[in-house]
Amino acid sequence: MNETEPVVPRPRGRDAVAYAILSLISIYCAIPFVWLVLASFDANAALFLRWPSPWTLNNYIGIFVREGGARWFFNSFVVVGAATIIVLVFSGFGGYALSRTNAWWKRPFLYTIILVRVVPPPALVVPLYSILLTANNAVASFVRSLLAPELMRPAMLVVGLIDGYLGLILVFAAMQLPLALWIMKTYFDTIPYDYEEAALVDGASLFQRLRLVLAPLALPGLGAAGIFAFISAWGDFLMPLIFLSSSELQMLPLGLFRAFLRVQQIDYGFLSALAILYMLPAVIAFGFARRYFVQTFSGGVKA
Amino acid sequence: MTYHQRTARQLQLLLLPCVLLVGALVVYPALYSIYLSLTNASLVGVAATHPRFVGTRNYVRLFADGGFWNSLAVTFWFVLGSAVIGQFVLGLAAAVLLRRPLRFKHLINSIILLPNAVPEVVAGFIWISMLAGGDHATLNRLLGALGIPPVRWLQDFPLAMIIVVNTWRGIASAMILMTAGLSAVPGEIREAARIDGASPRQVFRFITLPLIMPTIFLYMLVSTVTTISIFGFIYALTRGGPGNATEIIGIYIYNQSFTAFQLGYGSAVAVVTLILSLAIGLVYVRALKVEV
Amino acid sequence: MFNGRILAGISVAVALAIGSAQAKTIRIAEHRQARIDALKTVVPDIEKKYNVHIEVVEYPAPEKDYLTKLLTELRAGNAPDIFTAPHGQDVADMAAAGYLAPLTAELKAWDGYAQSVDAAKAMATGKDGQMYVLPAMLNVQQIYYRRDILEKAGISTAQPKTWAELLDRAKEIKAKTGAYGLLFPAGVTWGGGSFTEGFRLLIVGTSTPQIANDDGTLNLTSPGIKDAFGFYADLINNDLMPIQPLLEPEPWVLPKYQMFPAGKLVATTSGSWCYIYDWGPESKNPIPNVTEVVGSWEVPGKQGGQYVLVDLESPWAVNSKSPDVGLAKKVMLELGSVKADVAYAQNLGNIPGRTDAAADPDFQKLKPLVPILAALKNGTGTYLKTAEGFSAVAEGVARATEAQLRKKTDAAGAQKILVDYVKEVVGDEAVK
Structure with a gap:
């Protein structure tokens, strides 16, 4: 954070007020985690706040020993990671195009993609399922023509659009993409055209310009767009619930969600330990990407 | 082909992958739900396999349906309370205050960012424990230490509680955007104003605020849209209850489509939501006089 | 590095798949750990018998999520070959959608058919005379009470003869022990259970004991429905049942698993599974000596009569769009074998739908369940005829009783909520 601080000396009292307000906000943000952390180390965890007795690591160990925790992590990383990479590449190109074009469809397009996102996911599930199933059948007959029958199933687990990695990756x-496109478009708006013109004078083609000049400059924007895409896809549970079935493909949110009523009584220790591990990658990713935010969003929206 | 035409063509090419993907998996399903909304499509019964075209019957029913109006009202207060007021005010406050060279600045910053990284199912789960009734629940126990008797938070103040939880989830995104917006305000202008005798409040009101207006617009648009479409964490937290006190539009659509199994009717709700959001989008653009 | 891991994952999957490449695959959807464990005890035998590969696909356990996923897949024509309907009341609606392959011919030729309990066969038969589900397991419900607590407090443990007597007993419990007297499941979070474990037990004892009319319409405006809601109103207004836990998620946990074992709730409706699952050996919070300590009453009728309710427990069905319906049917019939029935009985405490299971030595070890099956064999057991629209009735009852729990309405108002909801979902003409 390299913003300039005002040089006018501030009275100390103001700092105290600032501390007070910030402390209240921090307590509000942090307090719900107290129970989660305690319960995850508690052998007899309950829905209620209690001091762990006895302390245990079994809740964490059980995720990997009793359940397929490692597989859940692997699948979540594959699906959300691949989706994030697609978002980065597509929104990088698309955001640049939207920033540099003055075509008549620019504004309608931008508003359409952002406003269509108000449709809550449950309304999209059924139409999405039929589209993906149609595409899935096409993919399946293509794969069948290429591979021996015994390789069909493992292949479809990867490239299948229903109950396969690819389908969920594309859905995520x-x-x-809409939010990422907005972020990248507004970010490219802040990068002056001069840079490209210099390259243009040197005779660089559009793709050379993108690769050599704009890609390095776009990093902070991509960092911010990527982190929002990652966190939002990482946390989604409805789409994995509907589109995945095979045990080989289970992801973290399903592991967590299924644990709820799998047995009549909820194992809160297991659930909180899994919840902590589940949120950890998103927290870490956030920590890394934080420095990109200021640079990315300082432009706001410009004409 | 002129240079400009070629550039235009190249730019379109760059955008093509986005158009295809968003078109196929976001816009098309939304359009498909317009079709569904004109049928009696269902998940069970004869209409599941042989839906009939029913014209605008779903819409007629919708406007007479108290449940629908309730969910619109709940969504309105939810968006207003959490996205427009709660997250924005606290996020802006945090952004402004964290510009000071405070000692625990980075720690506080990290703590505020934390809830934003919490997956929706986990958020629901954590807050069930926080807000459960009875004197053992986390919040009641903490307040009990201050001598406040236990409250059945989710039963007695359900709408207020989902606003509190969603504000909790979103302070960070507001703070990030506002920090960025503030950092773009040139320090010299503010300083000049201060030297001219403006109070800090006046500097903020007349210099900083107008300059961060575009950022505020972006924040309002995005957070309104994403808040209207929230489903997962309310589903995990209250499932719309008690009664239908927290039945925001996403939950209402879910209940119509997957509990009552009426896909056509659920889709009609989605279409109306879409139209209303278009209106909201226009209002924002006009009211804030910002161009994209 | 990423590629390497993906490749490793793929090759593991390939190796797994090649091992069973010869056989056809049948996919069975199942949910909840106890049910999956039971299913897995019979899978190897079936695989050997028909040279099939059986893939058990674990579905989400919460009932609504299970249905959301399953119905989305069924509608698109892409569901597993074999699955369960959550409750008997869901069968008619799923059959009407054409999701379920008719099984009449196969069931009649099946060696278990002659052994099946009559009530189970009747419930598996739709109003078109076709059978769409396997009547393998039954749940048998009545009222269970803490005999030890009643005796200690000097309260009669005799069978109550009418609703009034039952309510008086509950009031007496409340007055003498301070504990809650009687629980009937209610509210939205209990899901289908508010109907199957609560309301249904009352409606059979009213002057209008059936909801499904012969012409396929639903009789929801009857006085019996209002009386049943009136019974709930009595329980709620007299503070005889714990209300707060029923408004929260997983409403059964506190009353059934904690308050009942602790003696803070003294009587509740329940299925036979309580002796195994809720308070028996499979429980986290077992009641010692449960068969002695916990007694049972049949459910009295409003003016008299005694009822033990039977229902199909998550009955198996075959996907009509399965790529190999014939094979799927054969595999499904195996899920009705004595061995499968007893495995499910052991894990869940439900009652086999076939009488020859009574002779099975493993079943005989499940002592509390033996007399229940014997009684079913002799023809006890009342059931509610189901029809299209029953899924909506169950949800409507959940919503109506939720409003009662929150003291927002009286019995007549609850009936109106039910009628309005069902009309809205299945159409005005289907409700009478």
Whole structure:
């Protein structure tokens, strides 16, 4: 954070007020985690706040030993990671195009993609399922023509659009693209055209310009767009619930969600330990990307 | 082909992958739900396999349906309370105050960012524990230490509680955007104003605020849109209850489509939501006089 | 590095798949750990018998999420080959959608058919005379009470003869022990259970004991419906049942798993599974000596009569769009074998739908369940005829009783909520 601080000396009292307000906000943000952390180390965890007795690591160990925790993590990383990469590449190109074009469709397009995101996911599930199933059948007959029958199933687990990695990757990417496009478009708006003109004078083609000049400059924007896409896809549970079935493909939110009523009584220790591990990657990613935010969003919206 | 035409063509090409993906998996399903909304499509019964075209019957029913109006009202207060007021005010406050060279600045910053990274199911789960009734629940126990008797938070103040929880989730995104917006305000202008005798409040009101207006617009648009479409964490937290006190539009659509199994009717709700959001989008653009 | 891990994952999957490449695959959807464990005890035998590969697909356990996923897939024509309907009341609606392959011919030729309990066969038969589900497991419900607590407090443990007597007993419990007297499941979060474990037990004892009319319409405006809601109103207004826990998620946990074992709730409706699951050996919070300590009453009728309610427990069905319906049917019939029935009985405490299971030595070890099956064999057991629209009735009852729990309405108002909801969902003409 390299913003200039005012040089006018501030009275100390103001700092005290600032501390007070910030402390209240921090307590509000932090307090719900107290129970989660305690319960995750508690052998007899309950829905209620209690001091762990006895302390245990079994809740964490159980995720990987009793359940397929490692597989859930692997699948979540594959699906959300791939979706994030698609979002980065597509929104990088698309955001640049939207920033530099003055075509008549620019504004209608921008508003359409952002406003269509108000449709809550439950309304999209059924139409999405039929589209993906149609595409899935096409993919399946293509794969069948290439591979021996015994390789069909493992192949479809990867490239299948229903109950396969690819389908969920595309769904996540599509859901996150509108916001990412907005972020990248507004970010490219802040990068002066001069840079490109210099390259243009040197005779660089559009793709050379993108690769050599704009890609390095776009990093902070991509960092911010990527982190929002990652966190939002990482936390989604409805789409994995509907589109994945095979045990090989189970992801973290499903592991967590299924644990709820799998047995009549909820295992709160297991659930909180899993919840902590589940949120950890998103927290870490946020920590890394924080420095990109200021640079990315300082432009706001410009004509 | 002129240079300009070629550039235009190239730019369109760059945008094509986005158009295809968003078109196929976001816009098309939304359009498909317009079709569904004109049928009696269902998940069970004869209409599941042989839906009939029913014209505008779903819409007629919708406007007479108290449940629908309730969910619109709940969504309105939810968006207003959490996205427009709660997250924005606290996020702006945090952004402004964290510009000071405070000692625990980075720690506080991290704590505020934390809830934003919490997956929706986990958020629901954590807050069930926080807000459960009875004197053992987390919040009641903490307040009990201050001598405040236990409250059945989710039963007695359900709408207020989902606003509190969603504000909690979103302070960070407001703070990030506002920090960025503030950092773009040239320090010299503010300083000049201060030297001219303006109070800090006046500097903020007449210099900083107008300059961060575009950022505020972006924040309002995005957070309104994403808040209207919230489903997961309310589903995990209250499932719309008690009664239908927290039945925001996403939950209402879910209940119509997957509890009552009426896809056509659920889709009609989605279409009306879409139209209303268009109106909201226009209002924002006009009111804030910002161009994209 | 990423690629390497993906490749490793793929090759593991390939190796797994090649191992069973010869056989056809049948996918069975199942949910909840106890049910999956039971299913897995019979899978190897079936695989051997028909040279199939059986893939058990775990579905989400909460009932609504299970249905959301399953119905989305069924509608698109892409569901597993074999699955369960959550409750008997869901079968008619799923059959009407064409999701379920008719099984009449196969069931009649099946060696278990002659052994099946009559009530189970009747419930598996739709109004078109076709059978769409396997009547393998039954749940048998009545009222269970803490005999030890009643005796200690000097309260009669005799069978109550009417609703009034039952309510008086509950009031007496409340007055003498301070504990809650009687629980009937209610509210939205209990899901289908508010109907199957609560309301249904009352409606059979009223002057209008059936909801499904012969012409396929639903009789929801009857006085019996209002009386049943009136019974709920008595329980709620007299503070005889714990209300707060029923308004929260997982409403059964506190009353059934904690208050009842602790003696803070003295009587509740329940299925036979309580001796195994809720308070028995499979419980986290077992009641010692449960068969002695916990007694049972049949559910009295409003003016008299005694009822033990039977219902199909998550009955198996075959996907009509399965790529190999014939094979799927064969596999499904195996899920009705004595061995499968007993495995489910052991894990869940439900009652096999076939009488020859009574002779099975493993079943005989489940002592509390033996007399229940014997009684079913002799023809006890009342059931509610189902029809299209029953899923909506169950949800409507959940909503109506929720309003009662929150003291927002009286019995007549609750009936109106039910009628309005069902009319809205299945159409005005289907409700009488």
